[in-house]
Amino acid sequence: AQSVTQPDIHITVSEGASLELRCNYSYGATPYLFWYVQSPGQGLQLLLKYFSGDTLVQGIKGFEAEFKRSQSSFNLRKPSVHWSDAAEYFCAVGFSGSARQLTFGSGTQLTVLP
C-alpha cells in the first residue's frame, strides 16, 4: 500500500532563513506528488504538484519542490521564509486513474520567528 512520511512534526525557522520540508513516499511506480498548505481553521491550498517531466517544480508563494526517484522523496523548499508562511504543510501522493484518494502525510507545522 502507498504511504507518505513527513519525518518532521514541527520546524522552527527565522524569518528570511531558508526552509526545507521533507517528504518520502512508498510505492513501486511513479506517483503524482503534491504539497498543500493549511492555515489554522482553514481548508488545504495546493502549493505545487509533480506529474512528470522536470523534477524541479515551481509553485505558488515562492515554493519549489524536487522529485528524487532514487530517494523516493519530494522535499519542499523556499529560499527565504516570510512570517506569513507559518502554517501546516502536507505532502500527498496520488495515482492516475485511482479516484479512491490522495494519501496524505501527517503534516509538518512551521513556526516562523521574527
Added chain:
Amino acid sequence: DGGITQSPKYLFRKEGQNVTLSCEQNLNHDAMYWYRQDPGQGLRLIYYSQIVNDFQKGDIAEGYSVSREKKESFPLTVTSAQKNPTAFYLCASRGQGKAVAEAFFGQGTRLTVV
C-alpha cells in the same frame, strides 16, 4: 467563482444526535471525498464517491454515512454511533484524468460534541 462550499463552519452536537455536514461543489468534478482531521494525524479518509448514486467506504467509515444524489452535493452524516466525533471535517473534490488529479478542498467544518 468555482469552488467547494462547506457548511456550517462550526457545528455543535449533543450526545446521541445525528448531524449532517453539507458539501457543495461547482467544479463539475466527478469524485468527492470526506476527510477527518485530528491534531497530529493528518487527513483520514471517511468516504468517497466517484459518480452519482455510488460511494465507497474509506479508512474510518464507522459511525458515518453519506449520499450522492447529485453530482454537486456530497453530504456527510455523523451518526450517534460515532463515539468520538469531535474533529475538523474536510470535503474535497477531484476531476478525473491525469491532468486534473489534484484535490480541491472546502474550508472545513469543525464539529464539537457538547
